[in-house]
Amino acid sequence: MTKILYISPENIVGLLSTWKKAHESAGNTCRYVTMFHTILDFPEDICLNLPLITNQVWYLKIRRKLQTRWYRRDPDMERPGNPPWWTPANHLEAYYFRLRDRLWQGRIEKAIRDNRLEDFDIYHFEWGLDLYRDCRFAERLKKAGKHIVTHYHGIDLRNRGVLPKMDELSDLVLTNELDLLPRYPRMKYLFLPYDTEQFPAKKHVNTPLRILHMTMNRYFKGTERIIEVCKQLEKDFKVEFILLERVPHNQAMAIKAGCDINIDQISNTGGWGYGMNSVESLSMGICTCTNMLPEYEAFVPDHPFVHIDSENLYDQLAELIRNPEIIQKKGAEGKIWVRKTHGLNSVREQLYQYYREAGFIGV
Template sequence: MLKILYISPENTVGTLSYWKKAHELNGNHCRFVTFYRTMSGYNEDILLNLPFIASRPWYIGFRRWMVRKTEGRESHANLEGFPPVWNPPQWQRYLWRLRERFWKPKISRAIREYDLEDFDVYHFEWGLDFFRNAEFAKKMKSKGKKIICHYHGQDLRNRGVIPEMDAISDLNLTNELDLTYMHPNLNYLFLPYDVLAFDVKQSIGDPLTICHATTNRIIKGSDLIIKTCRELEKSHGIKFVLVENQPHEKVIEIKRHSDIFIDHVGELTWGYGMNSLESLSMGIASATYLNDIYEKFIPDHPFINIRPDNIKDVLVRYIEDPELIMQKGKEGRKWVEKYHDYRNVVRKLYEYYREIGIDI
């Protein structure tokens, strides 16, 4: 039996809960530690409740302002480098060290209370240790433990790798295809989800409903989506539902009543994420932007591919053909179960484990 620990700022889109289920289903022991409670209400395991960090709008807004004022760039702008490297001004490093002084007593207590040094494999989500100098990861590495860094998007695109972590990582993972073009040693893994937890939609609503959920309007291209769907409300009598910064349970309930779900449009991010996995699992036709590279990577995908220059025309085609919507929904459920159900994704993870010498 392996003992596997995930360390992450938050249980982003509930992924850590699925990894825990997957490992335990295979007879292994798994825990996950999070720095702060997720705003969307996903389950927690070992919650540290650390201060001066959050995914709430006030904190994100402050970070954007700080990057704009001190580095002369937008926080969502991609960094250069292969890989991009975290290299902030010295005064920012001082702020991180100061924050970590407040954190250290809580972290040290959790390490003792939960025997966090007694695991075999350590997954560092976002490529982050508890500390920016990677002192905990370095200590585990010195004891012969396996170190895995898992990148999810903005961490690598807009922050860059933490050099101390990158230097000791035995395996780098991502669920974002574009990131594999930003790091010389990054392995792709489909995002895990509990697909079988949902029933498949059986009919089109009256009126036909299009839904879009967002926590970041810039990344998702939400303003264009909203504008387009408001126009379609007037021209085609559809109902448009915008879900923004809501608890996860409420988001799921709203999605259940939609007929088409729009993930994102635009080129700041390439493909799809947990939002799409949820809608596909429900048998809901799902629209997103896939560039040519992504289309070749998943040629059998079920997505309605939309771009800024064709989003309205594509949606009209489906609005005027409800049978096509139902067909896309059924195709989506079969596809997402094959590639994304956590019971299947964990097999690929274990292949990667074996490649770095983990006996499983």
């Protein structure tokens, strides 16, 4: 039996609880630690509730002002380099993280002792982040002979960059974002795991037909253009447009299950192709639309997505509305594809193959 621990700022798309289920179904032990509770209200395991970190809107606004005014950094700008490295912008930022580490230390060390967090075999540091910005916990684990994995999900690498110490300590580097592979040569790709069997296949199209768009960040999804087009479609056809923005997950899933078309993104700004939002809707048998760059089309040539783009979005969605049989067909294809590609067993076995290649576990 292997003991696996995930460490992450938050359980943002429920991924940590999914990994826990996947590892435990294979007879292993898995736990996860989060720094704060996500506003989407996913379940927690060990949540530290640390101060000075959250995804609440007020905090994000303050952080943006600090980065632009005091650290002279555009938070939407991708860092150069392959990989892009994170270093403090100036003495002020370096001092902030030293102060934060000191403030957090008591709570972190108590959690380590109380939950025996140094007794695991494999450690996954999500977003490439340790519990401390100076990476002292990961360094401690490495000296004790533990296996270190870092996993990047998008803007953590593009906009923040790789912490040099975490790069030095990592035995295995993973991503679920195709565009990151050339940016960090050590990286290996892993599809997002999901319990694809928890929803029945969709049987019919609603009247009126329901079009959904969900977003945590309008800029990254191209949300303003999506709203503009879908509002016009509501006027021209018998359809209902539903926008969900930073809504608790259980509430969002209940609404999503009653929709017919899910629009993921049209900009490829916060990552190429699709993410967990699409994996969920495909698992429900919902026709799912996103922008697919040629590189992504080549990577998943059997994908079930309806390709959309900003310029032709109205016509592309109108074509679906006029042909509900295509909506049903694409939804059925999506259910089959997501089971094969993102199912717990297949993704877990790919991860375990990476473990074997890195010498974490036996053949």
